[in-house]
Amino acid sequence: MGCSSQRRETALKNTFFNRFLLLRYSIALFFFGNIYWLLIQFIRPSLVVIFPIILVVFSILATVEQFRLYGKRSVRLGITQMFVRLQAVISTGLLVLTWTSWFTYLFPIFENNQVARVFVFIVLLLGLVISLLDIRRIQDIYQQKDKAYQRFIQLEKSSLNL
Template identity: 40%
Template sequence: MNRKKLSKKEKRIIDRKGKELSLKNMYFNRYLIVRYTVAFFFFINVYWLISLFLTKSFMVILPCILILFLVFVIFEHVKLYSHHTNKLPRTKLYFKIQLFLNIILIILSWTNLFIKIFPILKITQKTRLLVSVGLLIGIIISYLIIKKLNIIEKNKDKQFERIKKYEKAIRK
């Protein structure tokens, strides 16, 4: 194998590209918890869709709409890697919709629509309470993600401070 020695100029170019890649990854990782939460809600909604589909419930439209929104959110995150921005309007909209829907679902889970919304669950007080707690956790998570997105939009997150320090260090 023929190994060529790198010139100082080539080493500087490689070093600069490595630093640029690190910086790009740091900006992208500001949204790490948001991406994990998007994945969490995606799979929750897929499982809900499957249960509604298997029982032929007309409520199947709800998880379909949420999953469709999530596809647009995923595309927004994919685009984020190559074109950094601190505003993710589709992501924020999705979490607002999820939050609002969870509030509505908590209310509906205490009505006769419970069996149509959650057809694979037995109708008991315990089940309704458990579902309500799960939906409440979804509300809290959605609220916290919206809050995180607002903090990132204003560049008030701790990761942004680290990025700025890193940028300053590599520009010396």
């Protein structure tokens, strides 16, 4: 195998793997957000701590699943899909609970006032939107409708013509 064919093969692998790039970024964002939520739960310990723990564990498993896909043509995003759905469900629940007396248990570092509730609501809403976009992205990947896949097909065709 020559140097140029190795480069082509590496370019193909990287292009195919880039299909998951936005998923990896959002999972990292959720990981750090959930770690932060986990840490603030230690201010006033309660059973609420279970939710960020579950989300952190699933985000780690989703990250491992993603990196195992490098160099493979099969697309199995079961854990990733489960994680983003779980993140969306928990975010939806938190959006509702932000306007209840649970607010101080869920987010003990924030004062119980309108400004804090609106801020948390906006952050949670952004997280929910990202989760929903991730779910859509996974569907596009499974259906091979994502732009990165189209670039991969073009690169693969052009490398065969060389």
